[in-house]
Amino acid sequence: MTGMAVRYVGDGPNCYADALTMVLGPAGPGPAAIEVLTGSPYGLSLHGPDLPIFCPSGWTPEIGIAAALDLLGWTCERTSGSVDEAVARIARATPTDPVVTGPLEMGLLPHHPSLGQAIGTEHYFVVLGLEGDVVRMHDPRGFPYATLPLDSLLAAWQTDAFVYPVEPFITRSRFRRVREVDLATALRDSLPAAVRWLVGPDAASTAERIARIVEDGLTDSQYKYLVEYTVSGGAGRLGDAAVLLAEIGCAGPARVLEHQARLVGALQHPLMAGDRAAAAALWRELAPTYPRLRDELSLVLREGPAVPVPS
Numbered sequence: 001m002t003g004m005a006v007r008y009v010g011d012g013p014n015c016y017a018d019a020l021t022m023v024l025g026p027a028g029p030g031p032a033a034i035e036v037l038t039g040s041p042y043g044l045s046l047h048g049p050d051l052p053i054f055c056p057s058g059w060t061p062e063i064g065i066a067a068a069l070d071l072l073g074w075t076c077e078r079t080s081g082s083v084d085e086a087v088a089r090i091a092r093a094t095p096t097d098p099v100v101t102g103p104l105e106m107g108l109l110p111h112h113p114s115l116g117q118a119i120g121t122e123h124y125f126v127v128l129g130l131e132g133d134v135v136r137m138h139d140p141r142g143f144p145y146a147t148l149p150l151d152s153l154l155a156a157w158q159t160d161a162f163v164y165p166v167e168p169f170i171t172r173s174r175f176r177r178v179r180e181v182d183l184a185t186a187l188r189d190s191l192p193a194a195v196r197w198l199v200g201p202d203a204a205s206t207a208e209r210i211a212r213i214v215e216d217g218l219t220d221s222q223y224k225y226l227v228e229y230t231v232s233g234g235a236g237r238l239g240d241a242a243v244l245l246a247e248i249g250c251a252g253p254a255r256v257l258e259h260q261a262r263l264v265g266a267l268q269h270p271l272m273a274g275d276r277a278a279a280a281a282l283w284r285e286l287a288p289t290y291p292r293l294r295d296e297l298s299l300v301l302r303e304g305p306a307v308p309v310p311s
Helices: 015-027 031-037 061-072 083-091 150-156 183-198 203-216 220-247 251-265 268-273 276-286 289-303
Strands: 045-047 051-053 074-079 099-105 122-131 134-139 143-149 171-177
Touching: 015 031, 015 061, 015 099, 015 122, 015 134, 015 171, 031 061, 031 183, 031 220, 045 203, 051 203, 051 220, 061 074, 061 099, 061 183, 083 099, 083 122, 083 150, 083 171, 099 150, 134 150, 143 150, 183 220, 183 289, 203 276, 203 289, 220 251, 220 268, 251 276, 251 289, 268 276, 276 289
Parallel strands: none
Antiparallel strands: 045 051, 074 171, 099 122, 099 171, 122 134, 134 143
8 A cells, every 4th residue: 555644443342454454445345344354253262261252263363364365355465573673674664655563462562551461362553654762553442643662562562472373573564456356256255264164163162161151250351351352342243244244145144143243242231230140141042153153154155145135
């Protein structure tokens, strides 16, 4: 992307989708579509030993970003390496040629309130430049044109706190389109991967396990993770997936996804109110929807989507 300063997109939990939206600009499909194309809506897992997250087991943002860019016909320069190499790469960033940076440890970013320690949660943002020893960035977590001391960035750029292996100091830059792909085609092409995610480790049994965790009482970290991040992010991406799949004629999967979004969104109040029984019941109601979604998507792959009726 060249010629125009990158426009800020953010203030939600889907940092990598927002970051990609910023660098793709008007040629991109927007964060909701990117999020769905990453494959993240198609499953449920435990992050580390006991933190629920609405994405498939084995899925990572790095896997999702690569999938979404490929489905959309885009490529970029993805690099990692030493500290010196990382600094050199972000030093070349400009508002018209920005650099997507991450994953970083979100808990170690000092401009994020009430964190201050590693929490095992990855984060991505868009670097606009290096001004002396200060990094200028668009942080999708709600901080446009934020600044961060370079040393603080480098400290958060370590990846040893994550539960999956990933190299440190990853950047993506020089995004360019190599194929013209419309969004409907990209969404249809994403469905086989969606089914593969859903036939992996059992999301239904994970939902049952989370229900028992809720009944036994959440730890402070589990509670904070759910009410500040997981529930809102999960409900949002499931709702977006429902709308987008309905638009390409996948009515059956869209109905299941909307039902999932409603169940997940309904978790927020009982969790905040400390109503363990109500929250656990919602998790248990969610459990059988995952095999149902897999079956509906498999049916679409066998028979093809219906032709959507214009509104």
